[in-house]
Amino acid sequence: MSSGSDADWTAEEMMTVAAARALHDGAVCFVGIGLPSTAANLARRVHAPGLVLVYESGTLGAKPAFLPLSIGDGILAESADAVVGVVETFNYWLQPGRIDIGFLAGAQLDRFANINTTVIGDSYDAPRVRLPGAGGAPEIAASCREVLIVMRQSPRAFVERIDFVTSVGYGKGGDDRERHGFIGAGPTTVITDVGILEPDPETRELVLTHLHPGTTLADAQAATGWELVASPALEHTPPPTALELSTLRKLEWTKAGRSTAGVS
Amino acid sequence: MTENGQSTSVFVLSTVVRNPNILAPLRRSAAIAPLDVAIDALVRDGDAIALEGFTHLIPFAAAHEIIRQGRRDLTLVRMTPDVIYDQLIGMGCARRLVFSWGGNPGVGSLHRFRDAVERGWPEPLELEEHSHAGMANRYAAGASGLPFAVLRGYAGSDLTSQTDSIRTIVCPFTSESLAAVSALNPDVAVIHAQQADTRGNVQLWGISGVQKEAVLAARRALVTVEELVERLQPRPGAVVLPAWAIDYVSVVPDGAHPSYAHGYSERDNEFYVAWDAISRDRETFRQWMEANVLGV
Numbered sequence: 001m002s003s004g005s006d007a008d009w010t011a012e013e014m015m016t017v018a019a020a021r022a023l024h025d026g027a028v029c030f031v032g033i034g035l036p037s038t039a040a041n042l043a044r045r046v047h048a049p050g051l052v053l054v055y056e057s058g059t060l061g062a063k064p065a066f067l068p069l070s071i072g073d074g075i076l077a078e079s080a081d082a083v084v085g086v087v088e089t090f091n092y093w094l095q096p097g098r099i100d101i102g103f104l105a106g107a108q109l110d111r112f113a114n115i116n117t118t119v120i121g122d123s124y125d126a127p128r129v130r131l132p133g134a135g136g137a138p139e140i141a142a143s144c145r146e147v148l149i150v151m152r153q154s155p156r157a158f159v160e161r162i163d164f165v166t167s168v169g170y171g172k173g174g175d176d177r178e179r180h181g182f183i184g185a186g187p188t189t190v191i192t193d194v195g196i197l198e199p200d201p202e203t204r205e206l207v208l209t210h211l212h213p214g215t216t217l218a219d220a221q222a223a224t225g226w227e228l229v230a231s232p233a234l235e236h237t238p239p240p241t242a243l244e245l246s247t248l249r250k251l252e253w254t255k256a257g258r259s260t261a262g263v264s
Numbered sequence: 265m266t267e268n269g270q271s272t273s274v275f276v277l278s279t280v281v282r283n284p285n286i287l288a289p290l291r292r293s294a295a296i297a298p299l300d301v302a303i304d305a306l307v308r309d310g311d312a313i314a315l316e317g318f319t320h321l322i323p324f325a326a327a328h329e330i331i332r333q334g335r336r337d338l339t340l341v342r343m344t345p346d347v348i349y350d351q352l353i354g355m356g357c358a359r360r361l362v363f364s365w366g367g368n369p370g371v372g373s374l375h376r377f378r379d380a381v382e383r384g385w386p387e388p389l390e391l392e393e394h395s396h397a398g399m400a401n402r403y404a405a406g407a408s409g410l411p412f413a414v415l416r417g418y419a420g421s422d423l424t425s426q427t428d429s430i431r432t433i434v435c436p437f438t439s440e441s442l443a444a445v446s447a448l449n450p451d452v453a454v455i456h457a458q459q460a461d462t463r464g465n466v467q468l469w470g471i472s473g474v475q476k477e478a479v480l481a482a483r484r485a486l487v488t489v490e491e492l493v494e495r496l497q498p499r500p501g502a503v504v505l506p507a508w509a510i511d512y513v514s515v516v517p518d519g520a521h522p523s524y525a526h527g528y529s530e531r532d533n534e535f536y537v538a539w540d541a542i543s544r545d546r547e548t549f550r551q552w553m554e555a556n557v558l559g560v
Contacts, residue, residue, distance in 0.1 A: 033370045056396060057318050057471045069533040070369035072319020074526055077470045083501060086318055086343070086474045087404045090397040095416055118393070124426050130381040132367035132374075134395040135344075138421045168420035180419040181440065256370075256533045 007214060009240050011193035013248060014212045016042065017240040018191045019103075019150045020248075027100040028052040030140055033071050035150050036103035038251060041067060045247050054099060056136045058084040066254035073256055090136070094143050097183040102144030104187075105151050107131050108162040111205045111226045112176075113149060113169025113187040115141070116162040124164065134166050141167035142182040146189075153192035159225040170204035177204070194220045196237065197228075207231050213239045294464025294510040299488060299519075302512035303329045306484050311451040312339035312362075314403075314482060315348060318473030319369060319531070322348050322523035323456040325516045326488050328557045331355045341450050343399045343474060344369070347522065347539050350376040351557070353389060354549050360390040362448070364399040371536055375543040385546065393427055398445045402429070403474050405447035406481025417443040453482030456520045457505075458527060459496060460489040464507035467496045470526025472503045479505055488516040490528045 019039035023029055025048035031040045037055075041064065044051045053062045057072040061081030068075055077083050084093070093099065106115035107129075117137060121128030141147055147169075151157055169187045170177045177186050186204075190197040196210035208220050208230040221228045240248075297305075307313060307330055315323050327348045330338075339360040340349050347368060352358055354376030366377050380389040394402070401413035414433065419441075424430050429446040455475040457468035466487045468475065479485045487505065492515050496504070507513075518525075522532035522539075542552045 057320070057473070059471065069371075069536065070319045070531065072369070072471050072473075073531055073533070074320070074470065074524060077320070077526060083471060085472050085476065085503075086396065087400045087477060090400050091404075091415070095397070118422070124422075127382060130366075130378045133363065133365050133393055134421070134423060135365035136396040138395045138419075138423070139397040139415075139417050142416060142419060165420065165422045171420055182419065183416070256531075 007239065009245055011212070013240060013245065014237070015150065015152070015191060015193045016248060017244045018196060018212070018237055019148065020046065020244070022148055022189055022191065023048055023051055023101060026050045028054060028098065030054050030056070030094065030099045030102040030136075030144055032056070032103050032105070032136075033068070035105070038067060038248070039150070040103070041251055042244070042248050045251075046244055054089075054093065056086070056089055058086055058089045060084060060093065067251050067256060069256040075256075090139060094136070094139055097143055097145060099144045100146070102140035102147045102184075104137055104140060104147055104149050104167060106137075106149075106166070108157055108159050109149065109151060109190070110159060110162045112171060112173045113190060113199060113206055114162055114165050114171065115149070115167045115169065116164045117166045118164040120163055122163065137167040141169065141186070142180070142184060144184045146185050147187040149187050149190040151190070151192060153194045153220070153223040155223060155225045158223065170199060173204045174202070192223075194223050198231075205229070208234060210235050210237045212237045292508060294460075294487075294507040294513045296460070296462070296464055296492070296513045296515070299325060299329050299514040299516055300333070302486050302514045303333055306452050306486055306512060307333070307335055308451070309335055310337045311335075312341055313452045313454065314341040314448070314450040314478045315454045316342060316473060316475050316478040317456060317520065317523060318343065318471055319346075320471040320473065320523060321456045321468060321475065321520050321525055322346060323454045323488050323519060324348055324521055324523060325519035326454045326456070326486065326514075327352055328560070331357060331553070331557055332560075341448060343396055345374060345377055347374070347536065350374040350539075350543055351553065353377055353380050354386070354543065355553060356386040358389060359387065360392065362392040362394075364394045364396045368536060368539060371540050375540070376549060379546070392429060393423060394430070394445065395421075395423065398430065398443070399448075400474055400477070402445045402448040403477035403481050405445070406449045407477045410447055412444045412446050414442050414444055419443070448481055450478070450482045451484060453478040453485045454488070455479060455485075456488045456516075456525065458490050458525050459493050460487065460513045460515075461493055461496045464510060464513045465496055466505040466507075466510060466513065467499065467502050469499050469502040476503050476505065479509060484511050485509070486512045486514065488514045488519040490517055490519070490525050491515065
């Protein structure tokens, strides 16, 4: 998925910029660590100064001056409108539908945007790879008004059948999600390093709606473990602007823990 | 055993009275004692223990003392196992893990946790796995003296088929289908806080996680603190735990490192990044633990 090989930005940067653009000013956003946190902080600096960042450590309205390494770095509490306990975060703020946008990622995703963050392999008890687990994801997927998924696209990650359903997107497709009585609408956008996928309004199967500059439909299909369908209105994502790129790079440069990031 | 030397006088040795009909133990007051004394008094082989702290205020020094005292067959309870449980698991202290997210935040895998689950080293590890919302509510139920908590959660997730402590109930008022999770009542809760006063009252502030719920849900509780003060200065938004809700207080400055204590220290993010390489290999891990925990 070599996008931008002759451009002056990377596929990872394009993915982060595309995720930031999906966050509108004034939205309340539940932020996980890693790319979602980077994208949310980028959006707040470029086009959405009123974006409200909620980290699951209970920091509501955090405005970190630099990128934290964890969801509980001190900079988040120091810059927050309010710091609340974890029970309150999930019960009072997430559960009743007060959060507009939730960010999720996973090791595996299927065509109905169900996510696996638990185990790889056929057996839960003897997994090939033990992943971190659910964290806040099942309830974020259920209760945020909408969910953005950000993942690198590859046949190993975008699979026909996920090994474990940790968090539900559209279940078995169609109106299956409605059966669970979730408050939120579910995943509305899947942003990858190749392009953007959105659920078909009827079948809820993910279809390719955008290709990032430098990528082709064939690239996207090769990176997908199911037969990926493109929208008839397939568009190209506008490339990162100079402001988006410079702001993103400055953020990455100041990321906490960065100075020894090469250790592993 | 280390002598911390900060406070060697034991003021009151509380007796934990356990009546099976009373969920909350009768605690009279907290004893202020060195960490090794407190751990020795509170933690037994086979106990269910919750060392809580959501990224902030993780009681690492207490975990290291548990490792030094060689406790075994523990059920480790914690929302985010983090590096602290990676160390306990890798040192063979744990039989079972009750948790909701087991990674090194912002860095990657917990290699000792993965090695135990994937390859049974050094011991096989049983899992009881939840979501964050489920774990938080289980603590809240435990603290409230209720047998279970109710939440909108887990619908459609395969977790329900793996975890016995998740069930579905029907709301008696609206007939909605909701998740029920059983209460958590660990034998021991251990947390770290900024301050205690000389009577053993504790105050913590900043990101407060589920520490209050964990202490109130547990049968016995230890709080390690950065410092002992004559009198606590009330702070807006702080969590205050009165001495009579705690069994032991130990003074352990920097006892959360590489986690942190807001107002006293910064999270050692470079250590969390470095842990990836230290913990990836069994021998490197053992050597690090020998040099930095066992030999201290």
